[in-house]
Amino acid sequence: MPRSGVPTRTAVFAALREVLTEKQWRKVTLETVAKKAGVSRQTIYNDFGSRAGLAEAYAFELADAFCDLVDADLEANAGDPQAALEAALRTFLHATSADPLIKRVQDGNAHPDLVRLVTTDSGQLLAHIAGRLTEAVGRIWPIVDPVAARTLARTIARLGISYVAMPPETEDDVAAELAALLAPALQATLRDPAAGPGGGAPPQA
Structure with a gap:
């Protein structure tokens, strides 16, 4: 599975952490995390799959x-x-x-x-x-x-x-x-x- 660089992953994890302080997991989408992290949804999909x-x-x-x-x-x-x-x-x-x-x-x-x-x-x-x-x-x-x-x-x-x-x-x-x-x-x-x-x-x- 292709993986993005460490800075991108760090940004995604930080974004997920921030989103989780505001939303329940069932309401968290890859689009929301991507927007917060400043990356594309496809980048997250490529790196994590789901x-x-x-x-x-x-x-x-x-x-x-x-x-x-x-x-x-x-x-x-x-x-x-x-x-x-x-x-x-x-x-x-x-x-x-x-x-x-x-x-x-x-x-x-x-x-x-x-x-x-x-x-x-x-x-x-x-x-x-x-x-x-x-x-x-x-x-x-x-x-x-x-x-x-x-x-x-x-x-x-x-x-x-x-x-x-x-x-x-x-x-x-x-x-x-x-x-x-x-x-x-x-x-x-x-x-x-x-x-x-x-x-x-x-x-x-």
Whole structure:
């Protein structure tokens, strides 16, 4: 499928985000997004194929942006795995709650196209996020066993997608609770040099 340049895609995603603050997904058309982005409808059609294709591409763009934020939080707190996970999860939950596409899903007014992206059709998105997180964990804590890193990454990715589909149902500190639950597994691997191929001590802050 032909693809336009990065600046054009960036403009289209920004336009879609703006349109979604004003309209429900069922009322969003490629023409509306194209006009807002300053490109032709054919350009969007060539690049994304359909509204569903545009939504999927936007979801992957969001996932990469969120993974960049999570990566930065993990690296900034590398010496304290629990603090790293808590900061990353807190950033993720805050960022997702602020996005208009995700809000459409969470408020129950989303078109089935959007709901499927984070439920029955989320396989590729989950794999993409898990891959990004596996790379981050392996780079920041090279001592971690690669199998453990993949397992942790997949678990976080699935948890993240579940909170995209449905926001936290309580006022409790979800980020702190999830970090307390997940951190022991990561810390155990870091404390045991034999568990990872690199050996040595866990990184210090």
